[in-house]
Amino acid sequence: xxxxxxxxxxxxxxxxxxxxxxxxxxxxxxxxxxxxxxxxxxxxxxxxxxxxxxxxxxxxxxxxxxxxxxxxxxxxxxxxxxxxxxxxxxxxxxxxxxxxxxxxxxxxxxxxxxxxxxxxxxxxxxxxxxxxxxxxxxxxxxxxxxxxxxxxxxxxxxxxxxxxxxxxxxxxxxxxxxxxxxxxxxxxxxxxxxxxxxxxxxxxxxxxxxxxxxxxxxxxxxxxxxxxxxxxxxxxxxxxxxxxxxxxxxxxxxxxxxxxxxxxxxxxxx
Numbered sequence: 108x109x110x111x112x113x114x115x116x117x118x119x120x121x122x123x124x125x126x127x128x129x130x131x132x133x134x135x136x137x138x139x140x141x142x143x144x145x146x147x148x149x150x151x152x153x154x155x156x157x158x159x160x161x162x163x164x165x166x167x168x169x170x171x172x173x174x175x176x177x178x179x180x181x182x183x184x185x186x187x188x189x190x191x192x193x194x195x196x197x198x199x200x201x202x203x204x205x206x207x208x209x210x211x212x213x214x215x216x217x218x219x220x221x222x223x224x225x226x227x228x229x230x231x232x233x234x235x236x237x238x239x240x241x242x243x244x245x246x247x248x249x250x251x252x253x254x255x256x257x258x259x260x261x262x263x264x265x266x267x268x269x270x271x272x273x274x275x276x277x278x279x280x281x282x283x284x285x286x287x288x289x290x291x292x293x294x295x296x297x298x299x300x301x302x303x304x305x306x307x308x309x310x311x312x313x314x315x316x317x318x319x320x321x322x323x324x325x326x327x328x329x330x331x332x333x334x335x336x337x338x339x340x341x342x343x344x345x346x347x348x349x350x351x352x353x354x355x356x357x358x359x360x361x362x363x364x365x366x367x368x369x370x371x372x373x374x375x376x377x
């Protein structure tokens with residue numbers, strides 16, 4: 108007798124699950140799967156770090172600078188200038204490590220059964236790595252919300268394996284950045300960082316986010332050079348009141364004080 112082969116069940120049919128018809132299922136998966144993991148690990152809320160994937164540590168920047176000093180040829184001066192800029196910008200990497208470490212140590216001291224104010228980054232290199240590294244050095248947990256893109260993105264070694272995520276949809280990744288966040292720190296970055304920062308501020312401005320969330324724009328000199336907030340006011344594109352949506356900060360001590368004070372006021376009342 109000929110053996111009858113059973114049809115593939117819909118939820119095991121990879122051709123279907125990867126088709127346009129199943130897009131809503133894939134989107135829902137990027138909502139429910141992280142939700143399940145966060146609940147199992149008792150993650151109550153987060154501190155989100157945004158920033159460039161291209162900013163490197165001081166140690167690595169010094170290696171590049173030393174290598175550039177030894178170069179000869181028509182591109183040597185250009186490479187030397189790039190290495191100098193990398194070294195200058197590496198201070199933001201070191202600051203992100205220190206701020207993350209201090210916030211993690213502070214959160215670990217809180218008398219709670221749940222995991223409070225857990226460091227969350229995009230999970231990749233640069234400032235993201237620095238944020239996860241700081242939490243790791245403090246012996247705390249941290250989250251990495253990775254995204255599948257052609258370059259610059261991989262899960263850094265400091266992310267908790269159980270809290271490492273790989274997203275396909277940017278909007279679902281952004282949802283999880285914001286949904287659990289009680290504070291957000293935007294370090295210097297490019298298109299991606301500006302996109303994330305501006306979207307969060309737009310959501311607050313339009314009252315789509317109603318919870319008290321502290322927005323720290325870290326590195327005032329950098330951000331004022333990149334974004335002319337005064338010109339936006341002068342042209343009537345934003346109001347002066349909109350500048351109250353965030354705080355400019357230029358050092359770790361000030362950022363730590365503003366964030367922890369915000370938490371004590373809004374989320375840790377007796």
